[in-house]
Amino acid sequence: MPEQSVSGSDRLLMDGISKHFGGVTALNKVTFSAQAGEIHALVGENGAGKSTLMKILAGAYLPDEGMVYVDGCAACIHNPMDAIKLGISVIYQEFALMPDMTVAENVFIDEINSGKNRLINWKELFAKTRVILDELGFGNIPANKQVRELPIACQQIVEICKALSRSSSILVLDEPTAVLSTVEAEQLSGLLKKLRNAGTTIIYISHRLNEIFSLCDRATVLRDGEIVGTAIVAQTDEQSLVNMMIGRKLQDYFPKRESRIGDIIFEAKNIVSGNLVQDVSFYVREGEVFGLSGLVGAGRTETLMAILGELKRDGGQIFVKGQEVKIHSPLTALHAGVSLLPEDRKGQGVLLELPILHNITISCLNKLTKAFGILDFHREREEGNALAEKLRIKMGALSDPASSLSGGNQQKVAISKLLGADSRILLFDEPTRGVDVGAKIEIYKIINELAAEGYAIVMVSSEMPEIIGMCDRACVMRGGRITGELSRDELTEQNLINLSMEVKAS
């Protein structure tokens, strides 16, 4: 049941908010409220709808239904400017700062942009910024320095100052500590508490449960676009919060599959890349679907990119069929029989402007080329038709551009490209991201069929049900490291969450 504590002191009330993207329901009649002078945590798995809800508050998205009330008055938020005028500031993980401008300019960008003064009074600007910074206890940040030169933590402070210069009464922080060190995070906590005591409403999105318990007053849990409930932090513990987050029924749309697992065909040993990927090792066997789970930013995509050599690899070895292979680019990976289905379908997976056929055969043109580099159009068409049929791609004609397809069918085209290249080791990065449920099921079926044919599949997924429903085995990553490996029997949301977040045993 949604919470029912609509008291008079609600600073913010988001009432019955729904949002659909195509056929996907991101938010379903969500009612969320926050009071003045509280830090309210918003928690939930990846894709639970936290970001969508906050983007609606910020005016980045329009809700399909529902109303937002600020201080009891209905608020029409049609664009980011409306939200700012209502005193709502959202600080995203990617900052909205202008790196080449000074701290002061960034903090007072609205004022500069307002056009009230044609000239900038630098002295006054720096002085005003100084006052805000000093008030917050950050006398060490110079107001006249370029933001680019500041450490990340200070940039975050600048974002907060900007929000304060707008006299924001509602401050939303999306994973603010993801980029901060422990000391910096503590500094931020201190600042937030100060703001709360001054009456600001702070909505705090975080995956770090310990922060929620040390900082927040209340916590609201979202799951699958719905509110599970709101808890008073002092009266609950980590485990019960986790229990609220999971408990999602395993949808029966994961088709059953008989795994016939063969020998180890691919092994990555001690992969290191900067501090994004630290000493990651895993193996996959023929006919196996191996999952890489973890939260966004845990280093899963980076691990795949480091294996392919797209990200500089500082250490580690890669073995295919027991033989060490030197992979330093996607091309050399292809030669070794390793192919990637990239996470960003439109940006990296398919070439939208090009015909479907050209997309399908892009990685295997060498085997379709006759003498003098001339393409064998007849065989290319055969190959394209065969793969389109195998993956049940719904399309007009092979010559139509890939952009004419639905998201799910575009993803199938991207998969067919890997199959055409005769790779036996398939790295799928978020294979079902941004496709509707029907297409998801189709893609699950395809993955199962490929596994049955003996392909070895590594599947990165942020959706835990997907990992549980699809994988024979999975590793969980956190902070660039593998925190544990789970066999099929051990694959439960409880275990996945425990390994992907820092949950204290209680």
Add this chain to the structure above:
Amino acid sequence: MIEEQASFDVKNFLRVYSPFIILIGLIVIATFLSPVFLSKENIFNIFRQEAAPMLLALGSMLVIVTGGIDLSTGANLAISNVIVAYFMTNIGLFTPGGVWVCILLGILIGLAFGCASGVIVAWLKMPSFIVTLAMMTMVRGVAYVITLGSPIRLPVDPQQNVGSFAFFNFGQYGDPIIGMPYTAWIVIAFIIFFWFLMKYSTFGRLIVATGSNSDAARLAGINVKKYTFSAYAISGALAGVAGVLLTARAGIATPSAGTGWELDAIAAVVIGGASLAGGKGKVANTVVGVFIIALIANIMTLLAVPPYPQQIIQGAIIIVAVLLNAGKDK
């Protein structure tokens, strides 16, 4: 309902064929305006004049398809132009065999500078605009250094300079049957070759893929650097060939030859409907684009419009032409 269907088709037809329609329109206008226009002499004259610009445009098109831009084609043409004449005159390679060496050197020098641009763009990842701008300045400088700033005239004494004389004549005359200039025949061969290359070869396919989305192409295991590099190298070599043809036609080499031609070449490619963002560009459309620019100039010359106002009109027409096709993508 039916009308809607029909109007959609017209739109699509215009989008795809607008360069061709513009060209036909220009031909019709020119025919009405000047009785001379459709004469064999005038047509072949246009062909002869456009030989070198056509090759520059083909090279520019390849580079634009990869998502880059080549500002050095005009300078590459000039250096080839100068090298050919310099070796014939000063080194004495005006014998029949020597002329072939000169031609080869002209093409190779263009290729070399094209390769240099290609390496810097593909491997050092510098923006093509900057790289080819710098290359243009440098190469033009080399051309001035070699010639010391003054033109080199080809030695064309039929008794003594047999090869050089033949080379010069090759640039002046047409074939004995229909009288089409020899240089035009060569350019036609190049057009057919590149049309074939872009349509039927793996190379053409992958160069388009590279320009369409280089991230996606690289992740699909395509050697994006190789294809990017190749485009600049080929563009350089084509400018080299253009320089050779220009030397034969003019009988004289100047270090300032082809100044600003790189921009005409780019304009022609864009008028032909290519996207500067890459991934789009057709040989046939580029050929049409070159002729559109050429005809605008030709019509105005036939109408005795003085050269300075010609420039104004030419610029305006380029904008209109691009508005008619590329603008509609949005």
